[in-house]
């Protein structure tokens with residue numbers, strides 16, 4: 001189960017990914033150390049995600065397979081949805097400003113929550129521990 005609180009422990013290639021997203025260097029440096037904590041609460045196909053970081057606190061609600069809107073901390077707006085593929089969550093979102101697609105997945109691996117990101121050929125990971 002994904003339920004519970006997860007604190008980011010480490011990143012892989014996240015700065016390159018943010019660069020591909022067009023985030024400037026100052027913001028990338030800050031975002032690499034955002035102390036992101038997410039709390040996931042799944043009930044059937046509905047999820048509530050509480051996101052807390054150095055930048056903001058917000059609650060997101062979505063239903064698997066149903067489109068919703070989400071804004072990144074820099075204001076970039078995305079629209080898309082999460083689906084379950086086996087025991088992995090897969091999110092397909094497109095940017096409203098340029099139509100380009102961001103793919104993200106969440107999976108539990110050895111007790112850690114591994115979130116992958118792909119945008120325009122660049123892959124990254126953020127790995128979270130319970131806490």
Ligand code: MYR
Pocket residue numbers: 017018021023049051060070072078091093102104117
């Ligand atoms: C959630 O489930 O946490 C809410 C929906 C997440 C949508 C996609 C998140 C992509 C975040 C990319 C960070 C990019 C920083 C440049």
